[in-house]
Amino acid sequence: MGPGTLAKILEQVPQMPSDRLLVGPETSDDAGVYLLDQERALIQTIDFFTPIVDDPYLFGQIAAANALSDVYAMGGMPLTAMNVVCFPSRKLDLGILREILRGGADKVLEAGAVVVGGHTVEDPEPKYGLAVTGIVHPDKLMTNARAQPGEVLILTKPLGSGIISTAIKAGMAGPEAVQTATAAMAALNRAAAEVALKLGVRSCTDVTGFGLLGHAAEMALASGAGLRFWLEAIPVYPQALELAAMGLVPGGAYANRSFLADRVSFAGDVNEAEQDLLFDPQTSGGLLFTVPAGREEECLNRLRERGVLAAVVGEVVAEPAGRIEVVRVRRS
Ligand code: CO
Ligand code: CO
Ligand code: CO
Numbered sequence: 001m002g003p004g005t006l007a008k009i010l011e012q013v014p015q016m017p018s019d020r021l022l023v024g025p026e027t028s029d030d031a032g033v034y035l036l037d038q039e040r041a042l043i044q045t046i047d048f049f050t051p052i053v054d055d056p057y058l059f060g061q062i063a064a065a066n067a068l069s070d071v072y073a074m075g076g077m078p079l080t081a082m083n084v085v086c087f088p089s090r091k092l093d094l095g096i097l098r099e100i101l102r103g104g105a106d107k108v109l110e111a112g113a114v115v116v117g118g119h120t121v122e123d124p125e126p127k128y129g130l131a132v133t134g135i136v137h138p139d140k141l142m143t144n145a146r147a148q149p150g151e152v153l154i155l156t157k158p159l160g161s162g163i164i165s166t167a168i169k170a171g172m173a174g175p176e177a178v179q180t181a182t183a184a185m186a187a188l189n190r191a192a193a194e195v196a197l198k199l200g201v202r203s204c205t206d207v208t209g210f211g212l213l214g215h216a217a218e219m220a221l222a223s224g225a226g227l228r229f230w231l232e233a234i235p236v237y238p239q240a241l242e243l244a245a246m247g248l249v250p251g252g253a254y255a256n257r258s259f260l261a262d263r264v265s266f267a268g269d270v271n272e273a274e275q276d277l278l279f280d281p282q283t284s285g286g287l288l289f290t291v292p293a294g295r296e297e298e299c300l301n302r303l304r305e306r307g308v309l310a311a312v313v314g315e316v317v318a319e320p321a322g323r324i325e326v327v328r329v330r331r332s
Helices: 003-010 056-072 094-110 161-169 175-186 190-198 211-223 240-245 251-260 272-279 293-305
Strands: 021-023 032-035 041-049 077-087 114-122 127-136 151-155 204-206 226-230 264-266 287-292 311-317 324-327
Touching (some): 003 251, 041 056, 056 077, 056 127, 056 175, 077 094, 094 114, 151 293, 161 175, 190 293
Antiparallel strands (some): 032 041, 077 127, 151 287, 204 287, 226 311
């Protein structure tokens, strides 16, 4: 569902203030965080969606990596997970469901968490994901509300997975694009989060359905700062820009664009396809976090050592607060 539609509905639902709620729905963060005691806070999140690739095992892996990511984005460690399954058991081979669940289980194992159960609903369209519970020390919590002027923005996976998924469905994506994007979508954000934690990062989100600019706008608003992106510095999957220029852009990108229209400004030389890419809803996207400008090289090196190909993609600025600016190249 688009961010605008959802916000309107949630306005009409009672809010539940609690002294123990460290992160609630107000800041549109990745997960809810509930304080248990001085040392521990509980992180809870859920994510599930329809298949984006034909291979059911790979789909299971991607859906699970995506669901686990919201715990990593808060600086936490996943503990337990529950399968959320919609499946047409009378129409489709149950072997497909087994492969989806096997893919999910393998990712949960890789994350060091355990699947403790789940729930299945008969549905004409298959859907899969996980509700994940994690834990974090309250002092180490990363939220989207702490970006500070003088910091730079680090992005840990390329953009364009929504565009490539759309092209896969249309039979237009080349083998290199498919291979690169699906491998990255199936990769956990665990190593990236561990590096961020070691560096003492406090401001982070993952990039998923609202696109890079949607999640960045939430960070800007929650932090009371502005974010400036350098287009040429942003990593992109092979072929994604070309596919976007051909119009293979998912509907969600247009919903994100119209929702953000008055909060994002582009330099005159940023073309339509490049803009589409920045609004493209990502499946199991990377982390977007901030580090002080002086520590960017150290951060990139540490990420590289862990096999994460990240990039410095922009900076946090004081003004205009709550807004996003996209320029072609870095000036400072
Ligand atoms: Co998220
Ligand atoms: Co999520
Ligand atoms: Co967060």
